[in-house]
Amino acid sequence: MVLIIFCVAFTTLIGRLIHIQIINSKQLSKLAEKQHKLFLRLKPRRGSIYDRQKRVLAMHMDAPSIYAVPKEIVDKEIIAGVLAEKLDIDRIDLAQRLKRDNYFVWVERKVSPETANEIKALGIRGVCLMDEPKRFYPGGKLSCHLLGLTGIDNEGLEGIELYYDRELKGEPGWRLSSRDAKRREVISFQRGFVAAREGKNIVLTIDEVIQHVIEKEIEFLVEKYRPAAVSVIALDPWTGEILGMANFPWFDPNNISGASVSAVRNRAITDCFEPGSVFKIVTASAALEEEIVDFDSEFDCEKGAYRIGKRTLHDHRPYGTLKFSEIIEKSSNIGTVKVAGKLGKKKFAEYVKRFNLGEVTGVDLPGEAAGIVRKSADWLDVDMTTIPMGQGIAVTALQLASCVSVIANDGFLMRPYVVRGFVNEGGADVSENKPKTVRRVISKETARKVKKLLAGVVENGTGKRARLENFTACGKTGTAEKVNPKGGYFKNKYVSSFIGFAPCDKPAVALVVCVDEPVGEHFGSRVAAPAFKRMMEKILPYLKIESDKGEIKKSS
Amino acid sequence: MAKTNFLRTIVGITMSAALALFYAHQQVELVKTSFLINKHDREVTLLLDQYRGLVYNLSRLELPERIENTLSIKEIALCMPKKMNMHQKQNLKSVSAYKL
Numbered sequence: 002m003v004l005i006i007f008c009v010a011f012t013t014l015i016g017r018l019i020h021i022q023i024i025n026s027k028q029l030s031k032l033a034e035k036q037h038k039l040f041l042r043l044k045p046r047r048g049s050i051y052d053r054q055k056r057v058l059a060m061h062m063d064a065p066s067i068y069a070v071p072k073e074i075v076d077k078e079i080i081a082g083v084l085a086e087k088l089d090i091d092r093i094d095l096a097q098r099l100k101r102d103n104y105f106v107w108v109e110r111k112v113s114p115e116t117a118n119e120i121k122a123l124g125i126r127g128v129c130l131m132d133e134p135k136r137f138y139p140g141g142k143l144s145c146h147l148l149g150l151t152g153i154d155n156e157g158l159e160g161i162e163l164y165y166d167r168e169l170k171g172e173p174g175w176r177l178s179s180r181d182a183k184r185r186e187v188i189s190f191q192r193g194f195v196a197a198r199e200g201k202n203i204v205l206t207i208d209e210v211i212q213h214v215i216e217k218e219i220e221f222l223v224e225k226y227r228p229a230a231v232s233v234i235a236l237d238p239w240t241g242e243i244l245g246m247a248n249f250p251w252f253d254p255n256n257i258s259g260a261s262v263s264a265v266r267n268r269a270i271t272d273c274f275e276p277g278s279v280f281k282i283v284t285a286s287a288a289l290e291e292e293i294v295d296f297d298s299e300f301d302c303e304k305g306a307y308r309i310g311k312r313t314l315h316d317h318r319p320y321g322t323l324k325f326s327e328i329i330e331k332s333s334n335i336g337t338v339k340v341a342g343k344l345g346k347k348k349f350a351e352y353v354k355r356f357n358l359g360e361v362t363g364v365d366l367p368g369e370a371a372g373i374v375r376k377s378a379d380w381l382d383v384d385m386t387t388i389p390m391g392q393g394i395a396v397t398a399l400q401l402a403s404c405v406s407v408i409a410n411d412g413f414l415m416r417p418y419v420v421r422g423f424v425n426e427g428g429a430d431v432s433e434n435k436p437k438t439v440r441r442v443i444s445k446e447t448a449r450k451v452k453k454l455l456a457g458v459v460e461n462g463t464g465k466r467a468r469l470e471n472f473t474a475c476g477k478t479g480t481a482e483k484v485n486p487k488g489g490y491f492k493n494k495y496v497s498s499f500i501g502f503a504p505c506d507k508p509a510v511a512l513v514v515c516v517d518e519p520v521g522e523h524f525g526s527r528v529a530a531p532a533f534k535r536m537m538e539k540i541l542p543y544l545k546i547e548s549d550k551g552e553i554k555k556s557s
Numbered sequence: 558m559a560k561t562n563f564l565r566t567i568v569g570i571t572m573s574a575a576l577a578l579f580y581a582h583q584q585v586e587l588v589k590t591s592f593l594i595n596k597h598d599r600e601v602t603l604l605l606d607q608y609r610g611l612v613y614n615l616s617r618l619e620l621p622e623r624i625e626n627t628l629s630i631k632e633i634a635l636c637m638p639k640k641m642n643m644h645q646k647q648n649l650k651s652v653s654a655y656k657l
Contacts, residue, residue: 057616062609139616181588188594189587213621 039180045171047134047155048200050148050162052209053242053421055428057139059148059162059254061155064135065117067108071099073127080125084108087119110153111135136162138254144212146267147205147246147366147419150254159265161203164367165420171200201423201431206242211235214539215245218532223249226519226528232269232398233532235540238406238502238511240436241415243364244540246399270369273395274515277481278332278463278525279500280391282408285329285454287352288340290447296326296454300336307335309386314338317480329454330462332478334390341389349389350377355442356404357414358396363439364417372396391481402513405500408455408475409508412448414439456505467530469503471548472541476501476533478525483518494518499529503537504549510540 021029050059067088074080077099085092088109098106110133112120117130136151149160157166174197179190215233222231228249235245248268252260266272288294305319316333328336341349353359359374373395380388387393399417407414415438422433443451455475458464463478479498482490497516502508514529514536522528617623628635 056619057612060609060613060616062613063606137613139613140620140622143620143622185592186595187588187591189591210621213625217622217625 037179039178039186041176041178041186043174043176043195043197044134045173045197046199047136047151047171048169048202048423050169050203050205051424052144052205052207052212053244054208055204055424056209058144058205058209059136059138061134062137063132064111065114065130066110066133067112067117067120068129068131069099069106069108070104070127070129071101071106072104074099075126080128083123083125084120084128087123088112088116136254140209141255142251142253143209143216144207144245144247145251145254146248146265146269147207147243148254149367150257150265160267160366161205161419164365165203168423169200169203172198174198199426202425204421204424206237206244206419206421207246208244210543211245211540212247214536214543215247216251218536219247219249221535222516222519222528222532226516226521228516228519230268230272230517232272232513232515232517233536234269234398234402234513235536236402236406236417236511236513238409238415238508241403241406241417242421242436243417243419244510246419267366267368269398269515270364270366271397273370273372273397274496274517275394275481275484276391276396276401277479277496277498278334278391279401279477279479279498280394280396281329281332281337281389282451282455282477282500283352283356283358283404284337284341284344284349284389285325286356286408286443286447286451287349288325288344289450290352290443291344291348293343294325294340296324296450298325299323300325300328300339302328302333302335305335307338309338310383312383312386314386326454326457329477330457332458332463337390338386341385346377346380346385349385350380352442353377353388353394355414355440356407357439358394358400358404362397362399362403362417364399365420365434369399370397372400391479398513398515401498401500401515402511405477405502405513406511407442408448408451409502409511410448411445412441412443414442452505455501459501463526464499464501464530466526467499467501467533467537469534469537469541469550471550472503472537472546473505473549474501474503474533474537475505475508476530478530480523480525495523497523497525497528499525499533501533503541504546506549509544509546510537512536512540 047061049057049061052058071077078096081092081096081099084090085095090109095108108128120128121130134155136155138145138148147160149162150158151162152158155170157163157169162169174195175193176191177193179187179192181187215235219231219233222228231249233245233247234243236243246267246269250261250264252264257265299322302316302320302323304321305316307314314335316335318331320331320333320336323331323333323336325336325340328340353374359372361369361371384393403414403417415436418434418437420434423431425431452475455477456473458478459467459474459476464476467474467476477500479496479500481496481498482492483494483496485491495518497519499514500512502511512533514532516528516532519528
């Protein structure tokens with residue numbers, strides 16, 4: 002009897018074994034595989050962004066995100082109401098999302114730790130938390146236009162974040178592993194693994210302190226002149242490294258919900274404007290390079306009104322006969338146009354091109370405008386009475402910075418750039434961006450002559466308010482009427498500007514200040530030139546540049 | 558002869574059982590190690606998060622704007638250092654480079 006029972010049981014077991022191992026094996030293997038297999042996508046860490054001293058400007062940290070499992074939530078309307086109130090989001094929209102018959106719905110992503118704790122404390126079944134990487138900018142609005150911003154999935158949307166998105170975001174990896182009955186990963190039974198390639202860390206050419214000095218000055222200008230916009234660029238003229246670049250209006254990349262599209266735009270590279278008298282440095286450089294004039298060449302400035310065809314040119318003050326150096330110092334439009342006339346259209350247009358106007362500078366930032374310079378073949382005779390003094394063409398603030406750097410560095414056009422190189426997690430250099438010379442624009446001798454002219458502008462001319470206490474400086478003021486889109490020019494809207502560098506002999510910094518529609522004052526000599534002085538007097542001592550005007554007298 | 562066969566069978570079964578036990582033990586050890594790795598991984602993630610949080614806070618504390626405001630609140634005026642002191646600062650640079 003026992004033997005019979007034993008045989009039956011044994012046969013049954015064998016039968017079951019055959020059923021599992023042979024007949025049903027494929028289906029069961031599939032099921033087991035599905036239950037045990039765990040495929041993990043490994044997200045790469047987005048690289049950090051540092052200033053030239055390796056101070057953190059942008060980094061990522063984990064932020065809690067709230068999600069729901071609608072299938073587990075019983076009273077969806079009530080839960081939607083509670084969550085909407087806590088998170089300050091639309092209740093109806095959330096309720097609709099929770100009504101979906103699925104296992105995953107985002108409730109709110111990247112909330113503050115305090116909010117996450119509050120939600121956790123509610124202990125609602127089906128409402129869970131998970132960590133997601135979020136971009137943080139410790140400086141808030143500091144260098145916001147340069148850094149740009151990222152979207153909810155950490156993709157670059159503006160600025161460096163967009164231009165270097167590929168390098169910053171890295172490449173995802175994966176891991177094929179096994180999991181136990183409690184869905185925990187059993188890493189020892191890993192079946193395949195490709196490591197995520199972390200994003201590269203970027204070191205910028207900008208200096209946090211110089212950037213702060215610029216932004217502080219912009220704050221002052223905004224308070225005093227209530228302008229529509231301001232752009233300031235500080236450049237190392239020898240290398241093309243951008244030491245600082247800021248615009249107003251600005252935004253806080255940590256909180257972009259309230260930022261307008263106009264505030265996010267990097268005006269220093271996207272907005273074109275007629276440069277006005279600051280453009281006279283191009284005319285002067287061309288005339289000196291072609292040896293059409295020397296410092297003492299005299300021109301009749303027609304007592305402030307000069308009629309050419311149907312057009313009458315005016316100077317802001319009536320001048321009689323002026324030497325070429327005085328024409329630049331006093332910023333005489335009539336004198337400049339006469340100098341350009343002597344140079345000729347063809348030669349002048351050639352220099353406009355050599356200074357790279359009408360072309361992008363090639364800066365490593367997205368959305369750069371090329372400016373507006375018509376082909377020289379299309380220039381009319383009247384253009385030779387406007388373009389030499391900066392009317393009838395449009396440039397960006399960065400192009401002006403590039404132009405003034407040519408004078409500062411003895412004649413070379415350098416490609417401006419903002420990324421110095423890439424570093425690894427330990428801070429060691431991985432690769433480096435080198436300065437790039439585009440071309441020689443003018444000879445060293447001509448550059449030295451133009452420097453002398455521009456030093457005269459600051460010492461005796463329209464740029465007196467840019468004169469520095471402890472350093473020599475070169476510069477040129479500009480006051481341009483704004484173009485009316487309906488035709489002609491606005492009579493009460495101006496762009497005040499100043500471009501310059503210091504010290505004269507060995508320039509350390511080239512600076513461009515553009516103030517759009519200042520209220521109260523509008524002359525570049527009164528609005529932008531003092532701003533240049535205030536910034537330079539802080540930047541030069543910070544860079545440990547020795548005074549070239551005797552002992553340093555004043556604290557900065 | 559029968560006794561020898563019986564002994565061989567017993568030894569065989571014992572050895573098989575021992576091997577099976579050893580195999581099971583190794584598998585359990587593997588799983589234990591997995592959990593240990595996971596635990597350490599979580600700890601590393603947590604520490605890295607804390608580190609990043611500290612770096613963020615440090616960056617905020619070192620912001621020029623914050624330093625400027627603190628100096629202004631405490632009414633501390635700055636002046637240009639003497640050349641001698643500037644040399645000392647340059648020497649200190651190597652310390653800050655080490656810190657980085």
